[in-house]
Amino acid sequence: MKKMRTIFGFEFRNYAKSKSFLILTVLLVAAAGVALSIPRLQEAFGPGGGSPAERQTVAVVDKTGTGAVVPALTAAFVDKKVAAVDLGIDALKAEVGNGKYDAAFVVDSGLHYTYVVKNLGMYDTTPAQAEEALLAVYRSQALQKLGVSPAESQKILSARMQSDVVKTADGKDQMKNFFFTYVMIFVLYMAILIYGQLVATSVATEKSTRAMELLITAARPTDLMFGKVLGAGTAGLVQLAAILGSGYVFYHLNESYYRSNEIVQSIFGMPASILLYALLFFLLGFFIYAFLYGALGSLISRMEELNQAVMPVTFLFIIAFMIVMFSMGSGQVDNLLMVALSYIPLTSPMAMFVRIAMGNVAGWEVALSVLILVASTVGIGFLAAAIYRMGVLLYGKPPKPGEIVAMLRNSK
Amino acid sequence: MDFEARDVVKSFGEKQVLRGVDLQAERGKALGLLGRNGAGKTTTIRIIMGVFPPDAGELLLDGKPLRHEKINFGYLPEEHGLYPKQVISEQLTYLGRLRGLSPRDARAAAKKWLQRLGMEEFLPKKLDTLSKGNQQKIQLAAALLTDPDFIILDEPFSGLDPVNAAVLKDIIRELISAGKLVLFSSHQMNYVEEFCDDIAILNRGKIVLAGRIREIKRSYDRSRIVVDSRQAEQIAAWCPENLQGIVSGAEAEGARARITMRSADCKNRLLAALAGQGFDMDSVHVFEPSLNDIFVEYTEDAI
Numbered sequence: 001m002k003k004m005r006t007i008f009g010f011e012f013r014n015y016a017k018s019k020s021f022l023i024l025t026v027l028l029v030a031a032a033g034v035a036l037s038i039p040r041l042q043e044a045f046g047p048g049g050g051s052p053a054e055r056q057t058v059a060v061v062d063k064t065g066t067g068a069v070v071p072a073l074t075a076a077f078v079d080k081k082v083a084a085v086d087l088g089i090d091a092l093k094a095e096v097g098n099g100k101y102d103a104a105f106v107v108d109s110g111l112h113y114t115y116v117v118k119n120l121g122m123y124d125t126t127p128a129q130a131e132e133a134l135l136a137v138y139r140s141q142a143l144q145k146l147g148v149s150p151a152e153s154q155k156i157l158s159a160r161m162q163s164d165v166v167k168t169a170d171g172k173d174q175m176k177n178f179f180f181t182y183v184m185i186f187v188l189y190m191a192i193l194i195y196g197q198l199v200a201t202s203v204a205t206e207k208s209t210r211a212m213e214l215l216i217t218a219a220r221p222t223d224l225m226f227g228k229v230l231g232a233g234t235a236g237l238v239q240l241a242a243i244l245g246s247g248y249v250f251y252h253l254n255e256s257y258y259r260s261n262e263i264v265q266s267i268f269g270m271p272a273s274i275l276l277y278a279l280l281f282f283l284l285g286f287f288i289y290a291f292l293y294g295a296l297g298s299l300i301s302r303m304e305e306l307n308q309a310v311m312p313v314t315f316l317f318i319i320a321f322m323i324v325m326f327s328m329g330s331g332q333v334d335n336l337l338m339v340a341l342s343y344i345p346l347t348s349p350m351a352m353f354v355r356i357a358m359g360n361v362a363g364w365e366v367a368l369s370v371l372i373l374v375a376s377t378v379g380i381g382f383l384a385a386a387i388y389r390m391g392v393l394l395y396g397k398p399p400k401p402g403e404i405v406a407m408l409r410n411s412k
Numbered sequence: 413m414d415f416e417a418r419d420v421v422k423s424f425g426e427k428q429v430l431r432g433v434d435l436q437a438e439r440g441k442a443l444g445l446l447g448r449n450g451a452g453k454t455t456t457i458r459i460i461m462g463v464f465p466p467d468a469g470e471l472l473l474d475g476k477p478l479r480h481e482k483i484n485f486g487y488l489p490e491e492h493g494l495y496p497k498q499v500i501s502e503q504l505t506y507l508g509r510l511r512g513l514s515p516r517d518a519r520a521a522a523k524k525w526l527q528r529l530g531m532e533e534f535l536p537k538k539l540d541t542l543s544k545g546n547q548q549k550i551q552l553a554a555a556l557l558t559d560p561d562f563i564i565l566d567e568p569f570s571g572l573d574p575v576n577a578a579v580l581k582d583i584i585r586e587l588i589s590a591g592k593l594v595l596f597s598s599h600q601m602n603y604v605e606e607f608c609d610d611i612a613i614l615n616r617g618k619i620v621l622a623g624r625i626r627e628i629k630r631s632y633d634r635s636r637i638v639v640d641s642r643q644a645e646q647i648a649a650w651c652p653e654n655l656q657g658i659v660s661g662a663e664a665e666g667a668r669a670r671i672t673m674r675s676a677d678c679k680n681r682l683l684a685a686l687a688g689q690g691f692d693m694d695s696v697h698v699f700e701p702s703l704n705d706i707f708v709e710y711t712e713d714a715i
Contacts, residue, residue, distance in 0.1 A: 003510055010506045014498070210493040214554070217461050217485060218510040392463055 004223040004230075011202070011231025016238065025239050029246040036250040036264075039257035056102035057081045058126070059092060068137045069107045076133035077126070092116050105130055110138040174331055174358050179263045180270040181328065181357040184278045185350055187240065189321050192286055193314065195236040196293035199229060203297030203388065204306045212298070212392055221389040226381060229290040236286065277356050280370065285349025288377040289317065295384035298391030299399060320347040324354055333359035343369050345376035383408075414439045415478070415562070415593050420469035422455055429455045431617035432469070437610070442584070442594040444604035444625075447614035448711050453597050454490065456614065457564055460595070461487055484511070486560030488552055490567040490597075496540035500526075500550055503539070508557045518557070525553035529579060544571040552580065562593040569603055581606070601703040611703070613710050620710045629700040634676040636699035643691050644669040650689065651682075658682050670699065 015021050034041075058080050062069040074082040080102075087095070092104045096116050103126055104116040113134060115127050136157055143153035167173065206212040215224055251258070251268045258264045270278075296309045320341065327338050333354050341351035342365075352369045355361045390407050399407070417435040421428070430452050437443040447453045459466045462480035471478040495503050501522055508518030526532045529549045539547060548571050555563065565584070569577050584607055588594055598604055604611065605625065612622040621628065639647055648664035651671050658678040662671040673682060676698075683696060701709075 006506065006509045010502075013502075205495075209496060210489055210491045211495060212493075213458065213461075213463050213489060214487065214493045214507065215510065216463055217480070217487065218507070 001223075003219040004227040007219065007224055007227025008231045008234075011228050012234050014202075015198070015232060015235035021235065021239065025242055028239075028243045032243055032247040033250045036247060036254055040254050043257075055079060055081050057083055057100075059083050059085045059087070059095065059101040059104035061085060061087060061092065061104070061106040063106065063108050064110060066110075066137070066141060068141070069134065072133045072137045073105065073130060076129050080126075089114065089116070107134065110134075110141065172358055172360065174333075176262070176266045177274075177357045178266075178328065180267045180274070181354055183267055184282075184357075185321070185324060185328070185354065187244075188278075188282055188285055188350060188353075189317075191236055191240060191282070192289045192317065195232050195286065196289045196313070197310065199232045199290045200293040200297035200306060200310050201303075202228060202232070203294045204300055204303055207298055207391060208301060208303055216389065216392050220385075222382060222385040225291065225294055225385040225388050229287060229294055229381070229384075232290055233283070233286055237283075274357055277353060277366075281349040281353040281373075284370070284373045284377050288345060288349070288373070288380055289313065291377070291380045291384040295387040295391075298388040299404070316346060320350060323347075324350045328354055328358065331358075334361075343372055345373050345380075348373050414474060416472040416475075417456070417460065418470050418472065420456070420459060420466045420471070422452075422459060422464075422466050429617055430459070430466070433614065433617070434619055434622070435612055436622070437593055437595060439593050440588060440591040441609040442588050442596050442607045444608035444611040445595055445597040445614060446599075446601075446604065446611055446707055446711075451614045451711070452617045453614055454566065457487075457566060457595070457597065460562075461485055461564065483562055484558050484560040486555040486558070486563040488555040488563075488565045488568050490570070492547055492551055494539055494547075494551060494554060497538060499535075500537055500539055500542075501535040504550070504554055504557060507554050511558045513558060521557045521559075522553065525556060526550075528583070529553060545573055545576050548572060549576065549580075552583070556583075556587075560592070562595075563587055564595045564597075566597045567599070568596070569598065569600055601707060605703045613707060615711045621706070625703065628706065632701050634698045634700075635673045635678075637671045637673065637679065637682060637696060638699045639669045639671065639686070639691075639696050640667060640694040641669065641692060642667055643693075647671075647686065647691055647693075651686075655682065655685055658685070667694075 056079075058073070058077060060070050060073055060082055062084065070082060070084045083101070085092075085104075089106060092101075092106065093116055095101050096104050096118055099118075102117075106114040106116070108114070113130065115130070117124070117126075139157055140150065140153045143156070144150060148156070203212075206215065219227075248268060251264070258268075292313050293310055296313065297306065300306055300309050323337060323341060324347075327333050327335060332338075338351050338355060338359075341347040342355050342361075343352075348369050352361070352366065352373075356366060386408055387404065390404075415435070415437040417433055420430050420433040422430040433452070433456055435443070435445070435456070445453055445456065458464060460471060462485075473483065494507075501519070504522035504525075505515065505518040508521055509515060513521060523532065523535065526535055529552070531546065531549055531553075534542060534546065534550070539550060542550065548568075552568065555565075568580060568584070572580060584594065584596075588607065594607075596604065596608055609624055609626075610622070611625055611628070612619050614620070641647060644664040644667050648662040648669040648671070651659045651662045651669075658673055658681055660672050660674050662669060664670075671682065673679065679698070686693065686696070
């Protein structure tokens, strides 16, 4: 235990004092601060989105002859200028092409229009807005023909449905939980990849400089492996706490700007229970992978071989991440694959966390998953120490999985 | 016998690296472990250190099985085994603490050894900013930090200039006279001869020659006499002609004559004859093979 503390302290200080660690932490804290202050900065420095100078101009050709199209579109495009013109389609294409107009509508009849635009943007809502306005014009005119007064038809057309949603006590609001779940899974993903690599590199460096031979004669492999992984883990957590903590502080400084932003509000309004689950799965997921990376690092003799050696674990992890992300995107977080993944140690930190946050899981399911994960993490920790012990002997070609198993069996 | 390795066997996969190694070392007398590249020296050292266990055989200390956790080893590996990117004082303190020193003692020991090596100003520096020789000295400090009882030096002189080599020689002599177990592995035979009373030559995983250097040398044929004289050529010419009963051949090389006698017993008669002839001789001694010659003789066939 005492030696493990010494190793832990040495490793932790190595990370915490390294320049890259400090620079990365400062940069990420600054990035969090800037990102969360963007609305405030925009207000302080920007001219604001709706200034007349920047307003787009939309040309409208009304061929319906009702005269209702231009006023309706002018009302619909609150942030755009609408210019009524009388041009052919080719002339309009030329005008839009040379930038005189940003877009143009040719309304041929009550139910058909042509939209002329230079680049069709991915999030271009102009046609949708136009469609709504034009449909309203068509319906109102149709109703008038049937003898409904304009005021009455207006009332019918602008009617809105009122609704209330009542969730059962254990139900989840997937929409609301999606964003913070997404953030936590992404943070977990980045932290495991980055710190896993760091642990692997640290072990591989000791192996390649032969410092490992001195260490192995001075301390037990379990002390070394657990000390190293805990040191890296603590450094990682300190870094994350600094970044997330500063994010939280910056959010509160700018809270008034986020009143209407549900995404940001949902991320920072994460329930405490979810946060605790995130921490639990984060720790376990972090350590199980760090042990694996450490063990792999001990198998190589030259630093160049490191990337190749850790590749299988990295791939496995990325595949698990993708499955979890796709399931989240589809909203089916309790599908059969996800249920299976939420019990498999290497995938359960992500899969079970997502199911807790966005799906329906019983308490015993969570408990079982955590139990399996804790047991596997400790088991893999000892296995990693045994592989590390054996790794001292291995110089030359990295061994195949079968050879590792054979050697572990012989060393017992 | 203070330390003994008996019939140590070790294989890596199909390859048998040690095929029954026997070693004996005494406190206060350095043992030189010699062998060509790949003979199994480093494997032997690693087994003694407990880096990995032997497949068969035993290690004894004072007749009892050696328990690695009870022994304070000091190991100077041939390849550098420290952290290149770390501050020297920190990594020395770390290694000292791992080997059981308190933080304060570890810091004090690191300082003491760097002072002894004249390198105190390097304490706050990073290891990879030092020259190779200086890194070797830091490595030595790391090995001796905990005042170990059993010291293993693997090629300790590699990369050291003559001044640093002299510092290291002093330290090794101190360790030997302090009654430590010292195992010394090197290809540089002059250093081995300088420090070691005993040698063991390892060849293809077996000890092919072991014992006191002095006795090994005496065991060689003692029928050759070396005479240092400015009249070496006359001596080399005179002996075979006039001492046919005693001398079978002679040759001169510069101011040195080598005379081969018919038997080692003829030594005194040869000396009397040379003295009676009035040759001006600076020294006369029995030719002994150098450690280098012995080493080559026992390992030439290997690998």
